[in-house]
Amino acid sequence: MQTIELAVIGGTGLYRLAELEDVQTLQPETRYGMPSGPVRVGLLEGKRVAFLARHGEGHSLPPHRINYRANLAALQGLGANRVLALNTVGGITQRFGPRVLACPDQLIDYTWGRVSTICEEAGTEVIHVDFGEPYTRSLRQATLAAARDAGVELVDGGCYGATQGPRLETRAEIARMRRDGCDLVGMTGMPEAALAREMGLDYACLAIVANWAAGAGPDPDEVITLQDVLDNVAAASAGLPALLRKM
Numbered sequence: 001m002q003t004i005e006l007a008v009i010g011g012t013g014l015y016r017l018a019e020l021e022d023v024q025t026l027q028p029e030t031r032y033g034m035p036s037g038p039v040r041v042g043l044l045e046g047k048r049v050a051f052l053a054r055h056g057e058g059h060s061l062p063p064h065r066i067n068y069r070a071n072l073a074a075l076q077g078l079g080a081n082r083v084l085a086l087n088t089v090g091g092i093t094q095r096f097g098p099r100v101l102a103c104p105d106q107l108i109d110y111t112w113g114r115v116s117t118i119c120e121e122a123g124t125e126v127i128h129v130d131f132g133e134p135y136t137r138s139l140r141q142a143t144l145a146a147a148r149d150a151g152v153e154l155v156d157g158g159c160y161g162a163t164q165g166p167r168l169e170t171r172a173e174i175a176r177m178r179r180d181g182c183d184l185v186g187m188t189g190m191p192e193a194a195l196a197r198e199m200g201l202d203y204a205c206l207a208i209v210a211n212w213a214a215g216a217g218p219d220p221d222e223v224i225t226l227q228d229v230l231d232n233v234a235a236a237s238a239g240l241p242a243l244l245r246k247m
């Protein structure tokens, strides 16, 4: 099997990697079922890169219905060991306003009822992986270095709070998350990160801030619209191709 240098999982507003060349479209079935959509494998700077849209290419899967296990297993089955997760998020604390890119180093899981382990099935050996540092240090460092080389601003660190969705949060929920120490809020960071650890994959998150989380911005009455989210993701993602080329 030819290795894949890097697998990229795209979040809300990121459904294709237009820069990939010689693209093969694959529909791998895994022991956990089908991934969210096709895996597109192609060349970037001569290196094999895989791309998968987490919500499906037509954004048809809500966060709690995504088969996170199948997505990761599909990428691993194609030969990927490193997964860079692109996650569209809301910003909670000062440094994480709209259009900021961040590489968080911690997370808190507020999701519930999702299949969050590869030990789910009866008869599977139960494992308890270390998760004190939820993102792989070497992959985070590679991502930060690539951003520096590409001249793309990327905030080093931050705590990602994973909420259930698909609704956005109340102001009280965001106030609580701020007290808990969260800087960012998104709906898809978990169980993906934990599953990657269980599967032995290197995994890091590149968070794209689309909006101030509820009540977190200068206008406490601001209403978050999908159009704002998509516009900010598009603007903030402009530097991503250059960053990925450097990786």
Ligand code: HPA
Residues within 6 Å of the ligand: 088, 089, 090, 091, 163, 168, 169, 185, 186, 187, 210, 211, 212, 213, 214, 224, 229
């Ligand atoms: N909350 C949760 N997830 C999100 C947000 C948000 O404000 N913005 C983009 N994804």
